[in-house]
């Protein structure tokens with residue numbers, strides 16, 4: 473094993489130990505006392521249940537990550553990559569097809585390895601805590617739809633990237649960047665209209681008191697009501713949620729039907745206000761800009777390493793190929809990827825604070841917003857006090873107590 477091999481192995485292990493340490497700390501540091509803030513909305517028994525849910529989910533993810541790490545390292549050290557390359561080469565000579573098959577098989581097996589974990593998570597863990605509504609039939613159709621979409625969307629992109637690096641010389645990274653930028657933008661744009669409806673039904677909210685309350689608020693902040701939909705989240709889980717997605721004509725706020733069943737119109741207005749906050753503050757566009765910049769950097773660095781002999785030697789590969797370079801660079805890049813995902817979470821948490829602020833400012837009832845936040849977290853059995861390392865590395869939303877604290881500060885600032 474050469475220096476590339478050592479760097480990649482060290483990076484894989486560091487990432488694994490860092491994330492696992494955060495997981496274990498998170499469980500170890502759980503406090504037996506219910507936070508004062510939650511005394512009015514959560515019983516001690518419910519608090520205990522949320523802790524055991526956190527514990528089970530966390531240990532489960534440790535087991536899954538350990539298993540995946542072992543499989544990758546064993547596959548690598550037993551010469552899995554050159555063996556697969558040989559097998560694919562016997563089958564075809566054309567580099568683009570070879571590359572597509574090589575990468576396709578690796579991705580397929582990566583998905584296959586995760587499958588038992590997803591089955592256990594859905595039908596055992598979520599079931600045990602009373603969340604699961606997914607039937608085996610829904611699970612299977614979801615699986616095939618996802619597989620189909622990855623082939624339809626992923627295959628042309630992989631072929632495009634391979635073709636550019638194969639034929640376009642030193643500007644290949646630039647063409648890949650343009651291709652990637654187009655793909656990200658177009659996908660974000662069409663997903664709410666074409667892709668999400670493949671998985672869920674989105675229906676306009678029916679006439680009534682709720683619709684009136686929501687549309688009154690939407691009008692007050694100049695948001696088009698026709699972009700608010702009810703999504704049949706209850707098809708898969710009783711968990712409650714809402715989100716904002718897309719941009720331009722295809723922007724959309726989805727309120728889960730599970731949410732509508734449990735919250736009154738006033739409470740739902742606060743949830744809607746938070747989602748409209750994401751729209752008004754242009755969080756989706758900012759996310760796209762960030763990923764476009766990130767892709768540019770990644771493709772450029774990739775162009776420096778994609779034909780690096782040492783990288784191939786580290787994986788015992790005889791032939792230097794573009795598709796091999798793509799896969800091995802992916803592994804070399806994984807520590808940077810961890811860094812990027814931490815940065816993305818950081819941005820996402822800032823967006824959450826910003827949307828909270830928008831909601832509180834436009835509705836003017838901070839206490840109601842805090843009550844809804846509390847209720848949401850208690851019902852979904854969220855970890856009320858995650859360990860700071862866990863929250864820093866993995867949380868896309870700030871811990872609930874931090875959000876409440878921020879809202880109280882706002883309230884004092886504006887004296888409302």
Ligand SMILES: [Zn+2]
Pocket residue numbers: 746747750823824827
């Ligand atoms: Zn949000």
